[in-house]
Amino acid sequence: MKRPTPYTASAQLYDVISFEWPVYRAGRAAAIDLLSLPTGSHVLDIGCGTGLNFSLLQQQIGPSGSITGVDASAQMLDQARRRSDSAGWSNVTLIEADATTVDAAELGDERRFDAAIATYALSLMAEWESALNTMIAATRPGGDVAVVDMQKPTGAAAVWTPLARLACRLGGSDIDAHPWTTMTRQLTEVRSASVRGGHIQVRVGSVLPD
Numbered sequence: 001m002k003r004p005t006p007y008t009a010s011a012q013l014y015d016v017i018s019f020e021w022p023v024y025r026a027g028r029a030a031a032i033d034l035l036s037l038p039t040g041s042h043v044l045d046i047g048c049g050t051g052l053n054f055s056l057l058q059q060q061i062g063p064s065g066s067i068t069g070v071d072a073s074a075q076m077l078d079q080a081r082r083r084s085d086s087a088g089w090s091n092v093t094l095i096e097a098d099a100t101t102v103d104a105a106e107l108g109d110e111r112r113f114d115a116a117i118a119t120y121a122l123s124l125m126a127e128w129e130s131a132l133n134t135m136i137a138a139t140r141p142g143g144d145v146a147v148v149d150m151q152k153p154t155g156a157a158a159v160w161t162p163l164a165r166l167a168c169r170l171g172g173s174d175i176d177a178h179p180w181t182t183m184t185r186q187l188t189e190v191r192s193a194s195v196r197g198g199h200i201q202v203r204v205g206s207v208l209p210d
């Protein structure tokens with residue numbers, strides 16, 4: 001059964017109200033840099049929203065690659081479709097599904113993807129471990145899984161914690177979910193980055209052989 005998310009009425013405004021350029025762009029850019037995908041890669045984007053990862057991914061994968069975006073909100077997917085149509089990306093497939101219950105096999109051939117990414121999405125899902133397991137199951141051995149998500153800012157940036165908490169609450173995210181914590185035992189060669197005063201955490205790990 002599909003689960004309602006806050007990303008229905010606000011979908012058309014998301015790109016404007018989401019602090020993309022001042023704050024959150026840096027996290028997706030760091031993750032996609034770490035992925036460093038070869039041309040022709042097939043990528044799964046879980047909780048893809050309006051498709052803000054797509055242009056950065058397209059720069060790496062090119063037209064011979066593909067992006068499969070999954071989101072529970074039809075309204076967010078409408079925006080992602082508009083973005084893809086206006087950019088002329090014919091290699092994007094959009095699937096409306098709950099990432100915590102969808103089977104990896106429903107997203108394409110099992111283990112078809114060269115990489116999977118979830119940016120600012122898993123912390124919205126109480127059962128984020130199920131979504132992360134699906135990302136891993138859908139990625140071929142040796143492929144990469146990337147998670148970008150939020151925590152309270154650290155060090156001198158901790159003064160921004162109330163603002164970070166507010167932003168997460170408004171977006172429906174749990175700032176204390178830390179949905180990257182299991183990656184070190186589920187994946188190998190986990191690389192990390194931390195941006196925006198530690199508020200944004202990036203992890204990229206490789207899927208183990210069968």
Ligand SMILES: C[S@@+](CC[C@H](N)C(=O)[O-])C[C@H]1O[C@@H](n2cnc3c(N)ncnc32)[C@H](O)[C@@H]1O
Pocket residue numbers: 003005007028046047048049050051052053070071072073076097098099100118119120121124125171
């Ligand atoms: C904060 S937005 C992030 C969107 C995009 N990844 C980005 O970086 O801009 C979170 C997205 O996760 C989606 N989402 C929340 N729960 C979900 C679930 N259980 N399954 C699939 N998508 C979900 C929402 O609909 C929303 O589009």
